[in-house]
Amino acid sequence: MNETKIRILDAAERLIAEQGLDVSLRAITAAAGVNLAAVNYHFQSKDALIDAIVARAIEPVNRRRLEMLDAVERESADGRLPLEGVLRAFLSPLTELDPRGREHVRALMGRIYSVPDEFIRRVFDRHLAAIAERFLEAFARAVPELTAEERVWSMLFAIGAVIHVLNWSGTLPHLFKDLVDVSDGKALTERLIAFTAAGFRSLEHTRQLEQSHA
């Protein structure tokens, strides 16, 4: 790929992570050290540039998710999958994203998930629908006791937990001074897996309690 094209992507990626999707092309090209017109030459429009950034951010995460999920499924002898393993495949590609020098990609990912309806629908259809379907099947094999509805809600809660941390990652150290260490992706992963796995299982338990009372 052309060098200035990459410079534009890198600069836009960082600025969008910091300020949101409504950064001006002038700010982007200035940060990239290229000419304003270069954006419309290499990409066709600002929208196309944003699409390229979204794809470059999400697709590697999705590939890693599917790799890890495939491995989990290979290792399971019977039909049942280990819930923690499925959650690790789902969450850790996000939490352990781009360790050095590109921490802003985490904030970018949070931003992409937290954008107005019209936009998120496009992103979902293009980059997330297939992944969601695949993981819902995996969750069905990990916690078959749950109803399909309960699995969807649980997955949404898990996404929310990780996205919110990514979304606030830039400012969390300021909000809770010494109490949170955002830089330790692995520790965050373990906490998230423990928290969400217990959450998934709790819905089943809640329903069993209701039934035994009836």
Added chain:
Amino acid sequence: MNETKIRILDAAERLIAEQGLDVSLRAITAAAGVNLAAVNYHFQSKDALIDAIVARAIEPVNRRRLEMLDAVERESADGRLPLEGVLRAFLSPLTELDPRGREHVRALMGRIYSVPDEFIRRVFDRHLAAIAERFLEAFARAVPELTAEERVWSMLFAIGAVIHVLNWSGTLPHLFKDLVDVSDGKALTERLIAFTAAGFRSLEHTRQLEQSHA
């Protein structure tokens, strides 16, 4: 309060919930049926208008949260608080927000929490810091086995779960057709409380397992 001032607030609230914070004053005044200059007359600037909207959305939620937390604390004989009760005080004022005719306030709340760093810092310092501190104390009395760090992470995960649902509430029915019913706030509350309560407790269990292995 002046009538046109309220009309502006209502229109801006709805448009920001739907499209995000970068709605133009022209779009707002057109939707409100008032003159463009009215915004700068009644509020001083667009920023001040946004601050007013944020305050009007968050403050009633905070009041309700503190009311409910006070009640939970009054009812507890010993020093220990029921975790589910604290979580209900924390979450249900969000999930059961403005039931009829003002569903967009949920999306607005999600939007407010998912905004670039510079903005969220201002919102946090002004409207959320005191609440966070108060509830961290309550969580300390509900799950004293956790470290302060674990309580902060758990609270962040719980916020993320609810905010993500609010943030996507407008488009969730499209993404998961029949599987999710966003309109049933009470059912959502119960699921969230069960999920997050189990999550809080899981971190403690994880650590106890580690210690017993050592």
Added chain:
DNA sequence: GTCTATAGGTTGATAGAC
């Protein structure tokens, strides 16, 4: 491929009549 120059449209804010 990269630049300058500029078209054509939007924005927030305000001055001044009523």
Added chain:
DNA sequence: GTCTATCAACCTATAGAC
């Protein structure tokens, strides 16, 4: 308090020289 009219600044996109 409410209006019209307008300013100055910003935006994206493109035409055309090099």
